[in-house]
Amino acid sequence: MKKILSSCKAIFLMGGLFMCCYGGSVNAQNNGFSIQGVVTDSIDGNPVEMAMVIIDGLDIWAVSDDQGRFSFENVPEGNYTFLFRLLGYKDKTVRQTLRSNIDGWREKLQPVSLALEQVTVTATQGKLGSSSKIQTTAIEHIQPKSLTDIFQLLPGQITENPTLASPGQVKMREISDNPNSALGTLVMVDGAPMSNDANMQTVNTSRSGNLSTAANTVGRGVDLREISADNIEEVEVIRGIPSSEYGNLTSGVVLVKTKMGAQPWRVKANIDPNTKIASLSKGFRLPNRTGTLNISTDYAQAYNDTRYKYRGYKRLTGTAIYSNTFMENTKPLDLNFRLSYFQTVDENKTDAQLNKLEAIRSSNKGIRGGISGKWMLRKSWITNLEYSLSGDYSWAENYVKQEQSLTTGVVPYPTSYVDGVFEENYLPGVYYSEYTTDGKPYNFFAKIKGSLNRQFGNTVNSLVGGFDMAVNGNNGEGLQYDLSTPPMSTLESSIRP
Known part of the structure; x- marks a missing residue:
């Protein structure tokens, strides 16, 4: 049965007029x-x-x-x-x-360079008391395995052992690993939001998603393992409720800025008993001042316990970012085009303890693309125009065939789709259950924002207005299984819709 989930959101925001006073005087000039x-x-x-x-x-x-x-x-x-x-x-x-x-x-x-006389290895406070920025030197100093490790530089964060074997979630102003904290935190990469709203890769949508054989984040926030930490230039974290322009959030926002522009070849490896990461990146300056192209790729492999290889995580990502500035001497127009690909490369999960007829397969791959930039117009009615257009589409499939043993006595299995009294069969004491969860989530986002700066007397005033739209959906087939051999039949809540 095909399942489609979609939502559309449009917001028009108009920032109030506020006063920005400088340390010295500002006099009007024609x-x-x-x-x-x-x-x-x-x-x-x-x-x-x-x-x-x-x-x-x-x-x-x-x-x-x-x-x-x-x-x-x-x-x-x-x-x-x-x-x-x-x-x-x-x-x-x-x-x-x-x-x-x-x-x-x-x-x-x-x-x-890490050879500088002084390197700040903690987050620096932003203009607002609830904002913190983490720069490149601090990120490289801690050698993070994922974006989750970078958050440990924030004030008040609890130090944890870095791992890629389990989904990475945002924990902001929280001590416990509360799914609601990650669900309400917006993660934006180069101005494009990452959304998990259309993720339905779970056996039972009435539960948190932990009951699937493949680790997932259904009903939670974005899995931060999809973002490679080796090509991040800056991370800004805003705790609490920020400006209304960010929209869909309840706990805060994480702004990730990846490396754009020319840079030398960079090869990096991170190896420990449970994790292996290798990355390669290079930024090219294109001829005749036609811009720059920054490319990067990385491979990661992680196990919480090397005895259980089928519980591991293997990931391959690749990113290409083109950036250029047009009309730089008059009205500069900044253009950034980003294209990225990610996939898991451990589709077949094998383990010696599995029965001969049991099998587990899990795959997840997708593409993301986006265009963003800023145009300094300096007109009487507008100073800057910012724009962002992004989208992603992914393919996810989980297949499980495993032995089910009933320990609660005789269990009937209903097959009727209407209410009433019917004769039904009973499940055998031991049987093999086979099911597939198919998902094809997609996300689309568009945003345009204009700002106007004008001085009156000794102050400079700013007016901000904008519009954004977000669409989330899933074109996958959802959960598919034989009603006579249902998976996880002993759950308290039904797996049927």
Whole structure:
């Protein structure tokens, strides 16, 4: 029987007008001032291309060209914080007072290295007290096996042994492993939300999903094992209820930013008695300033107990991210295209303790794609336009054939689909049950957000508006089995719809 679950959500949000006061005065100017500068490498002095320069508060930004040059026009007088950032370099914050045109500004960026004199290996506090950011150096220092391990850098988190053998769940402001905490936490990768709402890979939808022979997260949050930790640039965690633009959540949001841009070849291996992980990544700078292409792949194998190989987990992932900035000298348009693939590679589960006629197979594979970016228009009615379009589709199938032994006496098995009194047969004392759970979940997400920044007197005011839409569904066949040999017949709740 085909099962389809779908939902559609549309939200229009309009942020209230709020005041952003700077440490110094901001005076109204008709045209403002211009800024001309160059970004260079602190070691060899070479120009740094495609570095992003952001003026905090004004929400305007620029990207350096092949000579490392960047420029701003019509910037009001005042004291500002400039943020310089690029993959492979340490983020740099500079305070600058703007009273006249600036020409010949030179800024040096320091390459990221664990050999730096000081490396922060804990989460840094964000502007809001409930926000924490974890940077690349801290992530590489702890050598995480999954995104779950990165959360242990957050304040108040309980240290646990890292593992990939069991599903990884978000635990935020919680001591116990409560499924509701993970279910209410939104996980976004490069602006695209990951959803588990359409997951129906379980024998009994009235239970939590733990009763399946394959570990799953039905009725819970996203399985974080699907996100490779070796290609993460930054993780921001917002505890509690954040801005309304994030929408569908109750416990907080996790914002994952993967590595984009050019970087050297990187080979990494992580081996211990129960886990083996190998990854390969490289960022290419395409010719004729046509952008960058960052590719990565990784393989992971994990067992909670090496004596029970059929309970293990094997995963293969691959990601390709194209990024480019157009019209960088006028109205820069940032474009990022992401395509990823994931699958489990341990479909046949074998174990010496299984009976001769018993069999277990489990497979899960899928693709994700998305386009996101930001366009700095600087019009009288809009400053920036942000957009995001993403979708994913996966194929999941669990097959189980196992021996069932009745220990509760005589058990009838009803086959009627209407109410009434009928004669029915009884299950044998020992029989083989065979069932398949087929799922084809899909998710689609679209979002557009505009911001307007205007100064009045000594303050800069921001107005934010946007629209998003989410669609979740499942085109799989669901649970399929012979009514005369049902699986797990001794459950207190029925497995039938």
